[in-house]
Amino acid sequence: xxxxxxxxxxRQQVLVEEFxxxxxxxxALCIAQLQKxxxxxxxxxxxxTEQQQNLANSEIDALRKYWHDRLEALINLVSWRAPxxxxxxxxxxxxxxx
Numbered sequence: 001x002x003x004x005x006x007x008x009x010x011r012q013q014v015l016v017e018e019f020x021x022x023x024x025x026x027x028a029l030c031i032a033q034l035q036k037x038x039x040x041x042x043x044x045x046x047x048x049t050e051q052q053q054n055l056a057n058s059e060i061d062a063l064r065k066y067w068h069d070r071l072e073a074l075i076n077l078v079s080w081r082a083p084x085x086x087x088x089x090x091x092x093x094x095x096x097x098x
Contacts, residue, residue, distance in 0.1 A: 003081070026070075026074055027093060031093045034068060037064035041064070
């Protein structure tokens with residue numbers, strides 16, 4: 001996926017190959033964590049005041065934003081270098097998300 005490997009040192013090539021091997025698992029991890037965060041916000045918080053619910057959801061939303069930003073960085077990197085890979089990942093992992 002990444003270009004210019006022929007100009008890289010051996011260590012650089014290893015780093016790139018390791019990264020490329022982890023793209024799908026990283027994408028899947030981010031999607032799974034985003035889904036968990038969304039579900040956590042939607043869960044009933046019986047017995048809490050509205051202020052307490054808002055505080056709890058605010059903290060969960062901070063985690064959701066972290067996973068969103070991480071996924072967005074990966075998407076930006078992959079979309080420019082391997083758009084067909086990004087399309088495959090989207091089809092595989094986003095099919096059940098509404």
